[in-house]
Amino acid sequence: MAVVDIPGSKSITARALFLAAAADGVTTLRRPLRSDDTEGFAEGLTRLGYRVGRTPDTWHVDGRPQGPAVTEADVYCRDGATTARFLPTLAAAGHGTYRFDASAQMRRRPLLPLTRALRDLGVDLRHEEAEGHHPLRVAAAGVEGGAVTLDAGQSSQYLTALLLLGPLTRKGLRITVTDLVSAPYVEITLAMMRAFGADVRVEGDVFAVAPGGYRATTYAVEPDASTASYFFAAAALTGREVTVPGLGEGALQGDLRFVDVLRRMGAHVEIAPDRTTVRGTGELRGLTVDMRDISDTMPTLAALAPFATGPVRIEDVGNTRVKECDRLEACAENLRRLGVRVRTGPDWIEIHPGTPSPAEIKTYGDHRIVMSFAVTSLHTPGIGFDDPGCVRKTFPDFHEAFGAWAAEALPRGGARPHRNGEHTRSEI
Structure with missing residues (x-):
């Protein structure tokens, strides 16, 4: 049995950093994710005057319920969507003038539903260039609170940012949500x-x-859990087994439900209180699946799909078009580069069985495109990536960890499971 230690959750680490900064006292975070995104978040807190002490496995944050310790700051959010959306909201609860900018990739991503809601709550917020995008400036004077309406149909992060702000307001918040994606x-x-x-x-x-x-x-x-999906998919594809400790029945992350998709396709799945195990059975069935609530794992399934015995149709994932890249189109384009037949619509993708041929994957600087098509490469030697290093966003050591699992699970020359009636050999 191969056991893989997955780094800490990006989503949880970002929320924990916000909560720790806003709390009364010193918070200790155990096993936070250390990646470009979370380091960027911690750096942003430091720019705002919060103290963040870091050791390899533990971070300590001195909270300031009254808001940032400085009255002026210029914060660069890098590529991090949580950094770029949560930190301006945190700063709004303080007193001062704060400017936020981000990478070209993050500048393209939408922000307007959140900033409209903040303005409706009385926050003095101005977009410096394109309306609804970074850079932006917040002239903070605390937030009174009250009722506000929000459309979170593009990103659940808009709602999360407002929820996190709520206890810091003078009157609390009552948020009416008209649409919501990625509810977990x-x-x-x-x-x-x-x-x-x-x-x-x-x-x-x-x-x-x-x-x-x-x-x-x-x-x-x-x-x-999103990172674990690549290892779970790899086990389902290769007929091997992988266990991820620390993710089990009580896990917070909805993306663990990706293993239910693998179960429907034919994999054996065991979810215990403190771990999850996936074992490939030599069969991958096609299916139609709604992935609205676990859309970060859509590329994982798309990269696995050609090896199924029937078409794989993924529906209700229109929000993936406004992630680090248009993930739906990026998956379709790269599958076509590999010679796989694909159809797409505004919020769906349908992938037909095929035998991928080696090609270079166009990553668009998106970590999830790289990690997903690493799964494909287990059955298609010769796949390359134009920017393999972009995995630093969430898992800097991904290539080493994935390669180590493959070397253990698939010894060179070892047999792979049957696919579409043909027997292939591992070339890992």
């Missing part, structure tokens, strides 16, 4: 807010957050 990520936010002492309730489409701030705590970050 909001469940992560709610659970973590409660762990830091917040009072938050859900009444249908309304989220009610009481004022009162947060309490410092010690918080353990669970492994990243």
Whole structure:
């Protein structure tokens, strides 16, 4: 049995950093993710005057319920969407003038639903160039709170940012949501807010957050379920087994539901209280699946899909078009480069069985495109990437870890499972 230690969750680490910064006291984060995104978030907090002490496995954050310690700051958010969306919201609860900018990739990503909601709450926020995009400037004077309406149909991060802000407002927040994508990520936010002492309730489409701030705590970050999906998919493809400790029945992350998709395709899945194991059975069936709530794993399934015995149709993933790149189109283009037949629509992709041929994957600087098509490469030697290093965003050591698992699970010359009636040999 191959056991893989997956780095901490990016989503949980980002939320934990916000909560720790806003809490009253010193918070200890255990096993936070150390990657370009989370380092960028921590650096942004430091620019705002928060103290962040870091050791390899533990971070300590001195919280400031009153907001940033400085009255002026210029924060560069790198490629991080959580950094670029959460930190301006955190700064709005303080007092001062704060400017936020980001990479060219992040500048292209939409922000307007969140900034409109902040303005509706009285925040003095100005986009310096394109409306609804970075760079932006916040002239903060605290947030009174009250009722606000939000469209979170493009990104659940808009709702998370407002929820996290709620306890820092003077009157609390009552958020009416007209549309919501990736709802499990909001469940992560709610659970973590409660762990830091917040009072938050859900009444249908309304989220009610009481004022009162947060309490410092010690918080353990669970492994990243989106990252685990590449190893789970690799096991399902190769007929081998992988176990990820720390992700089990009580996991916060909805992306662990990706293993249910693999189960439907024919893999054996065991979810225990403290771990999840996937074992390939030599069969991958085609299917139609709605991935609206686990859309970060859509590229993983797309990269695995050619090896199924029937078409794989992934639906309700229109929001993946406004991620680090247009992921839906990036998957389609790269599968076609590999010689696989693909059809797409506004929010769906259909992938037909085929035998991929070696080609260079166009990554668009997107870490998830690289890690997903690394799964394809297990059955297609010769696949390359134009920017393999972009995995530093969430998993700097991905290539080493994935290669080590493949070397252990698939000894050179070892047999692979049958696919479409043909027997192939491993060339790992």
